[in-house]
Amino acid sequence: MPTTVEQLSPTRVKLTTTVTPEQLKPSITHAYEHIAADVTIPGFRKGKVPPAIIDTRVGKGAVLEHAINDSLDGAYREAVTETKLRPLGRPEADIVTVPDVNTFEGDLVVTFEVDVRPQITVPNYDKLAVTVESSAVTDADVEAELDRLRSRFGTLITVDRPAKSGDFVQIDLEAKIGDEVVDSAENISYELGSGDLLDGLDDALDSLTAGEATTFKSNLLGGDHEGEEAEISVKVNSVKERELPEADDDFAQISSEYDTIAELREGLKSEAAKSKTFAQGNEARNKLVELLLEQAEIPVPEAVIEDEVHRHLEAENRLEDDEHRAEVKEASEKALRTQILFDEIAESEKVTVSQNELTSYLVQASAQYGMDPNEFIKILADNGQIPQMVGEVARSKAISIVLGKAVVTDEDGNAVDLGEFAAVQNDDDDSDIILQAEPQSDEEAAESAGEAIAEANKPAKKAKKSTKKADADAEAEGDAE
Incomplete structure (x- = not known):
């Protein structure tokens, strides 16, 4: 199916594709079968009306129109696959020439205009420098953590x-x-x-x-x-x-695994340190993303942004709120530019996503929505959204690669090691790889969804929970009521 590409703008192309009579033939056959099952003609059972009778009673024009409409989706998908484009929006189709209505001979020529991911130049991200807040834990930090724990028992x-x-x-x-x-x-x-x-x-x-x-x-x-x-x-x-209860040894024994308040404070200090280290990683990641976006020229298609803004405002019933519209538009543009940038980095770094990584991501995402993993994954699969989830994991890994190459220091000038935060988990088993810098086909997406559902169905190991902590949760819940 020969296809030509005309670049209308950095983010929009026109595809011109030709469907030969031989390629259109299955759609012609399907059109006759569909019409035969739909029309009522005396003397013939539904689904058993011969093509010649359909030609006479319904007309070959209706058959050809049905066949053309039936073939457009496949023609578009094949054109996109052939040209290796990355569509970002819905295509607009225009029929240029049609086969002869009497003989069905001649080519069907169709153009598709669609917004696509632009070609961009990724800024050099080797040894990018960012500064983050210090991770030093103060006495005030420990007391704040202790007060939060005391409030749960208040x-x-x-x-x-x-x-x-x-x-x-x-x-x-x-x-x-x-x-x-x-x-x-x-x-x-x-x-x-x-x-x-x-x-x-x-x-x-x-x-x-x-x-x-x-x-x-x-x-x-x-x-x-x-x-x-x-x-x-x-x-x-x-x-x-x-x-609040008194911060003493009795409280430490009731609220934690520690025997004294001094031991509890040390434990809280350790937890606060971990929290601050994680916060440093988040701050570094956000600053690196901002830095790369500032350095990269990434055009985004206006129609795609407007569709996203309208969908968001319609869901909130705020279509007339111009101030909020401007905020949503700015956020949508930044999100799309970030996606395009890290898709490009993921491809250039040959990022791969394993089945285990996809499953882990989907299970975590289902928990955020308070849904059963099986139900969540099935909904995504039914709506063809599994490839999007694979893309999310790949972009996350690409960001981790950038973090791993960055030079991060805190505000006191100390080097910050983000090795654990930015660790990229690559699976050595190539048979488990489901994405490698290329989008999935519908069949691959369905297979990935099935494997993810099967993985989510495996019996989960029950996490151990401190009896004291469980009691504390129940007490806090009772107080809230």
């Missing part, structure tokens, strides 16, 4: 005073748009200052005492009126503060 005490940040309040809420009550709830437990409910709620509650009420305006976050501004009435039923 008890809520009702107080007779105005509410302040950190208090837990029992509140009634009512939302009105005009004169209509669109939502309401009673006796909600809310931590003042958490920002977990509605914009403006923290400011409205600050300094209110039990029995007092006020109103404020906010955009609703769910329901039929999601995104719309409403007048919110809030009434405080009670104010409670969290009373």
